[in-house]
């Protein structure tokens with residue numbers, strides 16, 4: 356025990372010295388370690404009447420990324436700037452296609468232009484959709500099909516034979532064209548979507564008969580081109596012959 360502690364302590368000491376930048380003149384102190392040399396921060400530039408650095412806009416360029424991430428003052432300025440330029444309640448209208456991805460992030464196709472929940476990898480029959488939300492992506496909102504090659508209704512939602520979903524419960528709904536319905540319980544639900552504004556993930560939220568929103572997983576049955584919503588993919592697979600694998604929906608540009 357004591358030996359282990361001594362060993363750990365010496366490791367910590369050793370790594371402190373190894374990680375510390377080589378001092379050019381003065382002896383190393385913790386203050387120097389915490390304050391590596393860098394260019395003028397935006398705050399410093401602004402206080403001198405200089406234009407800010409442009410790192411925020413170069414963020415995606417390879418090689419620049421790491422330095423900018425260490426540039427804490429820049430991040431603080433960027434974080435302050437974004438809420439004022441995009442208030443979370445600002446209404447936004449978004450449109451595109453719905454890409455179906457595995458939970459690992461691999462695309463398996465797009466929601467098809469078809470009245471029931473079928474996905475497709477063909478470029479020709481992808482469903483185009485539109486919805487209105489806020490900059491925060493907060494739901495619930497409806498999604499409407501804008502290029503339907505099927506008769507009304509044109510809302511993209513869920514239809515089920517069961518009112519309630521839950522963990523350990525194999526009940527499910529099909530992705531389907533549905534009538535527009537206010538947020539709430541029912542065998543057919545349209546206002547069940549929210550959006551993650553940073554990843555553009557579209558997340559369904561089934562509402563149980565007690566008016567509570569429950570975790571809603573999307574599953575794809577690859578053999579039958581079938582898309583289902585359920586509270587529990589594993590429970591669904593125990594109860595059904597054709598298994599589904601969990602997938603996620605993402606809005607991508609047309």
Ligand SMILES: *[C@@H]1O[C@H](CO)[C@@H](O)[C@H](O)[C@H]1NC(C)=O
Nearest residue numbers: 448485486487496497498499
């Ligand atoms: C979004 O709002 C526009 C303008 O009010 C409307 O035409 C459109 O149908 C709305 N979309 C949905 C999905 O409700």
